[in-house]
Amino acid sequence: MSTPPVVIHSARLVSGADTVTDAWVRFDGDQVTARGIGDGWLHGLAIESATVTDAAGGFLTPGFIDIHCHGAGGAAADEGDAAIEQVLAVHNAHGTTRSVLSLVTSSVDRLAHDLATIARFAERDPRVLGAHLEGPFLDTEFRGAHDPGLLRGADEASVDLLLDAAAGTLRQITIAPEHDGALEAIARFVAADVRVAVGHTGADFETALAAFDAGATILTHAFNGMRGIHHRAPGPVVAAMHADHVTLEIINDGVHVHPDVVKLAFAGAPGRVALITDAMAATGSADGVYVLGSLEVVVTDGVARLREGGSIAGSTLTQDDALRRAVLDCGIPLDEAVGALTVTPAAAIGRAGDLGRLDAGFAADAVLLDADLGVQAVWGAGARLA
Numbered sequence: 556m557s558t559p560p561v562v563i564h565s566a567r568l569v570s571g572a573d574t575v576t577d578a579w580v581r582f583d584g585d586q587v588t589a590r591g592i593g594d595g596w597l598h599g600l601a602i603e604s605a606t607v608t609d610a611a612g613g614f615l616t617p618g619f620i621d622i623h624c625h626g627a628g629g630a631a632a633d634e635g636d637a638a639i640e641q642v643l644a645v646h647n648a649h650g651t652t653r654s655v656l657s658l659v660t661s662s663v664d665r666l667a668h669d670l671a672t673i674a675r676f677a678e679r680d681p682r683v684l685g686a687h688l689e690g691p692f693l694d695t696e697f698r699g700a701h702d703p704g705l706l707r708g709a710d711e712a713s714v715d716l717l718l719d720a721a722a723g724t725l726r727q728i729t730i731a732p733e734h735d736g737a738l739e740a741i742a743r744f745v746a747a748d749v750r751v752a753v754g755h756t757g758a759d760f761e762t763a764l765a766a767f768d769a770g771a772t773i774l775t776h777a778f779n780g781m782r783g784i785h786h787r788a789p790g791p792v793v794a795a796m797h798a799d800h801v802t803l804e805i806i807n808d809g810v811h812v813h814p815d816v817v818k819l820a821f822a823g824a825p826g827r828v829a830l831i832t833d834a835m836a837a838t839g840s841a842d843g844v845y846v847l848g849s850l851e852v853v854v855t856d857g858v859a860r861l862r863e864g865g866s867i868a869g870s871t872l873t874q875d876d877a878l879r880r881a882v883l884d885c886g887i888p889l890d891e892a893v894g895a896l897t898v899t900p901a902a903a904i905g906r907a908g909d910l911g912r913l914d915a916g917f918a919a920d921a922v923l924l925d926a927d928l929g930v931q932a933v934w935g936a937g938a939r940l941a
Contacts, residue, residue: 558584559604561937562596563921566610568913571617571894580615582919585681585936589915606939608932610923616893617913618652618920618935619874620900622727623687623776623804623831625657625847627838627873632656632686633669633848636676643682645839646832649873650896652920652935653684653910655726657833659848660690660701663713667720674724681918681936684904685724688717689775692740693755694731699780700861700868701755702849709740718747725749726904729775731756732766745770750904752804753791755780763791767798773903776833777803777820778812779867796823802903804831805895807880808872810858814884821887821895829900830877830892835859835869879928 561582568578568590579596581589589596625631627645630638639656646654656673658666670686677683690701692709707713709730718725727750730737741751753766754775759782763774774781774795782790795801803824807817811833821828832838836845837854845852845859852859852868859868874896881892901911910918919937924930933941 558937559606560588560600561606561608561919561934562600563608563610563615563923564596566613566615566923569614569616569890569893570912571890571898573890578615580913580921582934582937585919587913587915587917587919590913608923613926613931614889614924614928615913616922616924617897617911618918618922618933619650619878619896620653620684620911621646621651621832621874622655622684622829622900622904623657623689624651624654624834625659625869626836627834627840629836629840631836631847632673633658633661635672639673639676639683646834646873647682647933647935647940648930649875650922650930650933651874652922652933652940653682655684655687655904657687657689660693660705661848662705663691663707663716666691667716670717670720670725671722674720674722677724684906685726686721687726688728690729690755692728692730692734692737694734694757696757697731697755697780699755699866700847700850700852705849708734709736711739711743714740714743718744718749727752727773729754730766730771731758732771733758733762738766738769741766741769741771748905753795756791757782758791760789760791760794763794764798767794767801772801774801774803776806776811776831778816779806792820793823799827802827802829802899804829806831806833806870806872807877807885808870809880809884811867811870814880817881817885818887821885821891826894827899828895829903830874830881830895831900832872832874832877833869834872838871838873875924875928875930882928
């Protein structure tokens, strides 16, 4: 039985490039099949067999894409299928229609097991784009909320084991490029169509730039887990701005990065900032004690920190909040902020051709927002998610 067409009309459509008023979009199945303005949506449509939503002047954006997300709803991406369902449900309600599930540092065998689980889930559920390995090939000094006892160099056997377990669904991996074996690992991952991210690193400007020249294309949560910007030692953030093929992840929760520094990143890398959540299990849940990987985390007033040492341990952010903060606190134009949640992350993981836009042939993922940028409705792959 075919799915009835879905039409959303009378919207202010925000594409990541501009805003079109009195716009409409039509979905047939899991794809956008048409868009336009005015009452053109009525042409050739049997209204009685369609699902029609009057946006009433609300903002309509492509579905949000989160390329760095560990958990939500008391659950984490490394806890199996039921936990992944819970994670997705929380983030769906806040506008995220596609997620790359992130795994913190663990043993290589455990990571291989979790990659295989995510790969099987992604096969049957389009909301999961694949996995992100945030470790174990990280720097000890800049490890953040990663178990130092499990950090290691990137040896060939480990790299191959992880690639085999992911079966083509490893979307990105974070690596500290200054350590032995890192540049060889970057080449191996790039050859396997995995996006390599520089992060949790003590690298200086030159070392980061060498990693980007070697094929790395993402900077993991810019400003966090790395050296800062100094006027004589610009560090990896400025290296990422300099290398115009690199996407800068930003956790825009008001805690990880100051709003004016977020604004600086947008100015320094126009069109190359991807807003991420780096959300952990407490997202959408109460303050309290949680576990991130093998480490105990205390969440107070929505801020997650390791019990031992006090490092920030992910966030409790959702993408709709990241959008509101970008516009209201950082002064980023709405279309540019929406681009950082849609077209930019889609491109960062090689999905610019089918995700992140409300154009014909793209995935039928959309978010309807009110005048205050609150989520009113969410569609993913043509189905109403929230």
